[in-house]
Ligand SMILES: NC(=O)C1=CN([C@@H]2O[C@H](COP(=O)(O)OP(=O)(O)OC[C@H]3O[C@@H](n4cnc5c(N)ncnc54)[C@H](O)[C@@H]3O)[C@@H](O)[C@H]2O)C=CC1
């Protein structure tokens with residue numbers, strides 16, 4: 001299988017290092033022209049060719065493409081890839097909190113007879129969430145706790161002094177859509193929960209910076225007429241990018257390993 005990658009940061013480079021466990025034999029990675037990605041890539045289990053435009057990525061004829069570059073990359077690349085018949089695994093699920101982009105992505109997949117696949121990423125339990133949401137209302141409250149350095153460069157900096165925290169501080173309380181759009185590098189899990197049935201507007205979200213946090217904690221409580229459950233995930237941050245849990249890479253790897261192309265009926 002030939003894998004297309006968009007982005008070669010902590011997720012992209014870690015993913016490539018683990019592809020020996022999958023059917024992937026070749027990778028073409030779309031990186032920014034100024035990116036230092038090729039220099040950072042140490043020899044992995046499969047060869048990686050680097051390209052700097054979408055046209056070059058499409059010309060390489062990947063069997064499936066993984067986006068792991070951020071919300072703007074979803075907006076720029078997912079619609080044309082889907083429209084031209086490529087299945088796309090979208091790591092930056094929170095991009096779909098933009099309702100217009102969500103529609104655009106859905107239409108492009110319809111027109112191209114392709115699929116966009118949303119990995120569970122750093123969260124879990126989405127199977128039960130989907131089942132409960134399909135059967136009735138669900139009430140979902142999510143809390144994300146990360147160390148201060150994981151929130152650097154985010155709007156949290158306008159609320160708290162991340163370098164001077166001596167105790168956990170909740171710097172955001174709001175709904176799922178606002179969280180996913182304001183924290184594009186930290187709240188993709190919120191969008192994954194919302195799209196699995198929690199609902200962007202309906203779910204309640206708290207984001208916390210904790211100087212004692214060793215990794216990233218995602219916890220949520222679900223109440224439905226049929227069941228209630230609480231899930232807490234304590235994950236290790238990626239080397240070089242504390243805000244991205246290693247579980248995200250493992251989740252995308254599973255999507256790749258179990259990927260089946262749609263069989264054409266003609
Ligand atoms: N679903 C989930 O649970 C999670 C999703 N994510 C998403 O994955 C994204 C990537 O995460 P990391 O690899 O940790 O970030 P990173 O910052 O380490 O790497 C992102 C890479 O993408 C590159 N990039 C950005 N825009 C690009 C473009 N238009 N074309 C080509 N390359 C581009 C950057 O130069 C950088 O090298 C995050 O921004 C976030 O949206 C991250 C963590 C969890």
Ligand SMILES: O=C([O-])CC(=O)C(=O)O
Nearest residue numbers: 122186187188189244245
């Ligand atoms: O990797 C994580 O822990 C979650 C994350 O950054 C996101 O959802 O954007």
